Amino acid sequence: MKRRQFVIMAAGSAVGTLVLPKLAFAAEGTIDWYTSSDTNILDFWTNHVKPGFEAANPGITLNLVDAGDGSGQLAILDRARAAMQTGTDPQADYFETGDPHLPVGAIDEGLYVNFAEAGLENWSRVNPLAMDTDYALPYRGSQVLLAYDTTKLPVADAPKTWEALVAWIKANPGQFIYNRPDKGGSGSNFVRRAILEANGRDTSKFTVDNYSAEAAEAMLNPAWDILADLAPSLFDNGAYTSGNTQSVQLLSQSAVTMIPVWSDQALQALANGVLPETTGLVQLTDLALPGGFSRSLVLENGTNRDMSIKLADYLLSEEIQSKVLTELGGFPGVSWDYVSSDLRERYADIIPTTIPTFPSGEWEVAVNDGWYRAVAPNVDRNA
Amino acid sequence: MRREPRPKRSQYSMTEHTAATVSVAGTRRGRKYAGLFLVAIPVFLVAWMVIWPILTAIPRSLMQVGTDGSTSFSFANYQFFFSDRYSLNNLTVTLWTTMVCAALLLVICLPLALYLRFTSNRIAAFVQSLAIFPMFVPSIILSYAFIRVLGPNGTVDLLLNGVGLPRIRSPYLTPWGPVIGLVWDNIPLTVLILVSGLGAVSNATIEAARDVGARRLAILWHIILPRITNSILVAISFGVLGIFSSFTLPYVLGPAAPEMMGPFMQRTFRDLQNPPMAITQAVITFAFCIVFGLFYIRSVAKNRTP
Numbered sequence: 001m002k003r004r005q006f007v008i009m010a011a012g013s014a015v016g017t018l019v020l021p022k023l024a025f026a027a028e029g030t031i032d033w034y035t036s037s038d039t040n041i042l043d044f045w046t047n048h049v050k051p052g053f054e055a056a057n058p059g060i061t062l063n064l065v066d067a068g069d070g071s072g073q074l075a076i077l078d079r080a081r082a083a084m085q086t087g088t089d090p091q092a093d094y095f096e097t098g099d100p101h102l103p104v105g106a107i108d109e110g111l112y113v114n115f116a117e118a119g120l121e122n123w124s125r126v127n128p129l130a131m132d133t134d135y136a137l138p139y140r141g142s143q144v145l146l147a148y149d150t151t152k153l154p155v156a157d158a159p160k161t162w163e164a165l166v167a168w169i170k171a172n173p174g175q176f177i178y179n180r181p182d183k184g185g186s187g188s189n190f191v192r193r194a195i196l197e198a199n200g201r202d203t204s205k206f207t208v209d210n211y212s213a214e215a216a217e218a219m220l221n222p223a224w225d226i227l228a229d230l231a232p233s234l235f236d237n238g239a240y241t242s243g244n245t246q247s248v249q250l251l252s253q254s255a256v257t258m259i260p261v262w263s264d265q266a267l268q269a270l271a272n273g274v275l276p277e278t279t280g281l282v283q284l285t286d287l288a289l290p291g292g293f294s295r296s297l298v299l300e301n302g303t304n305r306d307m308s309i310k311l312a313d314y315l316l317s318e319e320i321q322s323k324v325l326t327e328l329g330g331f332p333g334v335s336w337d338y339v340s341s342d343l344r345e346r347y348a349d350i351i352p353t354t355i356p357t358f359p360s361g362e363w364e365v366a367v368n369d370g371w372y373r374a375v376a377p378n379v380d381r382n383a
Numbered sequence: 384m385r386r387e388p389r390p391k392r393s394q395y396s397m398t399e400h401t402a403a404t405v406s407v408a409g410t411r412r413g414r415k416y417a418g419l420f421l422v423a424i425p426v427f428l429v430a431w432m433v434i435w436p437i438l439t440a441i442p443r444s445l446m447q448v449g450t451d452g453s454t455s456f457s458f459a460n461y462q463f464f465f466s467d468r469y470s471l472n473n474l475t476v477t478l479w480t481t482m483v484c485a486a487l488l489l490v491i492c493l494p495l496a497l498y499l500r501f502t503s504n505r506i507a508a509f510v511q512s513l514a515i516f517p518m519f520v521p522s523i524i525l526s527y528a529f530i531r532v533l534g535p536n537g538t539v540d541l542l543l544n545g546v547g548l549p550r551i552r553s554p555y556l557t558p559w560g561p562v563i564g565l566v567w568d569n570i571p572l573t574v575l576i577l578v579s580g581l582g583a584v585s586n587a588t589i590e591a592a593r594d595v596g597a598r599r600l601a602i603l604w605h606i607i608l609p610r611i612t613n614s615i616l617v618a619i620s621f622g623v624l625g626i627f628s629s630f631t632l633p634y635v636l637g638p639a640a641p642e643m644m645g646p647f648m649q650r651t652f653r654d655l656q657n658p659p660m661a662i663t664q665a666v667i668t669f670a671f672c673i674v675f676g677l678f679y680i681r682s683v684a685k686n687r688t689p
Contacts, residue, residue: 069653069654071653180639236535236556239555239639240638246530246635249527253535253536253537255535365655369655372639376638376640377472377640
């Protein structure tokens, strides 16, 4: 019995120690990397960027951490900013994608590395279309498209304007679904496209610092009317999936005919056979569905600042930028001249000419709250 | 173990019982400290990670931060919650889901537990392992399997279509989606608690009742049920506590609105970046859960007094 008692006690203490939060300190040579993107991006880093970078730079390792979603990552950035003010270790170095305008004022306080001054070899390669500020490094782009089942909707009849799309959804009730705007970019950019439609398709009306409650009411309410009007014609009289993947699943189960989808996710799903070959992709021509470039951020106060800059430079190399196209199905952050010519021809149809964008921050919060209150309910699902 | 109606506490009294039969006094004292040591870690963790956050949450939900950063005492958060149709709908759907799940769990698990208690053959052993199986399936996997099977054009639809029947109205993305998932997920715990409670019903009592001509229903009503009321209460309060605060299943399978308190709190906290409101929702959730927690504590306490 004594032995058994000992085993139980030892196991108990061991479990207890495991449960206690670890006191972590950032290690020299281990870049603490965070992402708020989907698993396909994390897989890309795990399978391509991390092995390639670690092989080229012995002694440096990448610690890839999934921060969940945008707000999860913002909490880590808030912590890094607080750490800068107190001069302590932020325990983070590199953010796969983020908006340097957040937390508000972070650029002025010097939280982020200025890439133009950091001495990157490849900085000049960045596509001018993708350039936003010198504090964020665009390395991949993607855009929301419409994916549809060509066996039910012939390619020639696919809607190419917002008006045609709305007409199609209403003429084919139950055949369209988008996800809740806070649960994935495909649904949120569909919602943002409706917001832009309600505001004269003018993307310049929304900036990261022009939010006010009155403006939101005036500019968002008409969009809620558009979306609430669509709701009865959606799948199951107004159902909304809880993520990009679930929408793709419904399209692949042939439960719906059309969904909004990320270009990279759609191309990957097609390549893996998750979506059948008969899936068509179409973009609206009056104003494309929004999307954007994913821009990496490096913390000025991170323990591994210089190594992270090296990583950022590596990201813009031809090796990784070609893989962004072939492995990720995204479009490169560098100008197309820096991608091999055969790839340029092969992917000609996804080369974007414009990508409408929509600010994050307070606008995003207003969109998320407003949609749940004005669009998601108020529908008699059993009608 | 079988004779104990209280599965959670039974090992404690068993330890005491065995300890009494051991004659060496020193061993007994050592055993006592070992017990305290074993219980110290969970108690400490609960105090630190559950009780303390609750205690700090209550004052924070009653605090109102002014535009100049000053704080003042106010019921504004609660006033908002209880006057906001949207929040109240979410609370109502949570209560509805919990009640429906609890009722379904009882209806499904009681016959199952009775069968397992009074049958001992190979099939019963197989049924038992099937009933426990959901315990080992993570809820995120369950959710996606659910979409595949009960979702639109899922396996059930394909089978129905194969024999020429119309498709089902899929519960996916309706309030029934989480109900089905949560009931399935909670079957093992409920069955285990009920089976252990049924251990308190001795075969002799039932045989005696049978000898005087009691029918099956009469035995169930007059002999079995009075002896396991406690276990039923415990099983239901455990189920209810878990379901009330569930997250994954309502998040993936439920409708966008109304949403259950779990996804609602998470969304308020992260997507709406409104921690004070999320804390208020959490305190309201504690308040409801505490009622069911008290049921559990009361029945345990009642059983402990000799």
